[in-house]
Amino acid sequence: MEMQGYFLNMHDHNDDDDNNAPERNTAVITRTKPAVKKPSLYRVLLLNDDYTPMDFVVHVLERFFQKNRDDATRIMLHVHNHGVGECGVYTYEVAETKVAQVMEFARLNQHPLQCVMEKK
Numbered sequence: 001m002e003m004q005g006y007f008l009n010m011h012d013h014n015d016d017d018d019n020n021a022p023e024r025n026t027a028v029i030t031r032t033k034p035a036v037k038k039p040s041l042y043r044v045l046l047l048n049d050d051y052t053p054m055d056f057v058v059h060v061l062e063r064f065f066q067k068n069r070d071d072a073t074r075i076m077l078h079v080h081n082h083g084v085g086e087c088g089v090y091t092y093e094v095a096e097t098k099v100a101q102v103m104e105f106a107r108l109n110q111h112p113l114q115c116v117m118e119k120k
Contacts, residue, residue, distance in 0.1 A: 040119060042095035044087045046079045046102075047114040054080065056111055061087060064101050089120055 044065075046057065054076055061072035065087045079085035090098065095117040106113035 039091045041089050042092055042117045043089050043120050044095050044098050044115065044117050045084050046075070046087055047116065048079050048083045049112050049114065052106070052111040052113040056106075056109065057113065060102055060105065060113065064098055064105070087115075 046060070057076040057079065058069070058072045061067040061075055062069065065072075067075065067087075075085045075087065087098070089095075099115045099117050102113070102115035106115075
C-alpha cells in the first residue's frame, strides 16, 4: 500500500480592487488518495479420491465453508463426477487457513481428502 502524500501549494494573492493592499501568501494543503490495490483472490478446491466417504465431504463443506446441505451435496457430487470442485473464493490468508483446517480434519478422521488453493 502506498503512503499518503501531502502537497503544499503556495498562491500569491493580490487584491486587484485595492492596488495599495499588501500582497498575501496563502497555502493550500492537498491530501492525495492512496493507491489501494484489491487483494488477490484464491479458489479453494476439493480433489476427488476413491476413499473419502461422500457424507464426510458434505460435512466438510458445511463445517468449513458454511454451505447448506443442498449446496454441499451439489459441490460434493461435482467433485465426485469431475475430479475437482470449488468450495469458495477467499483472500490468500483465509484460503490458506481453510485449506489447512480441511487437511487437518481429514487427517484426524483418517481420510485422504485433499484440499488445495489456486489464484483466481
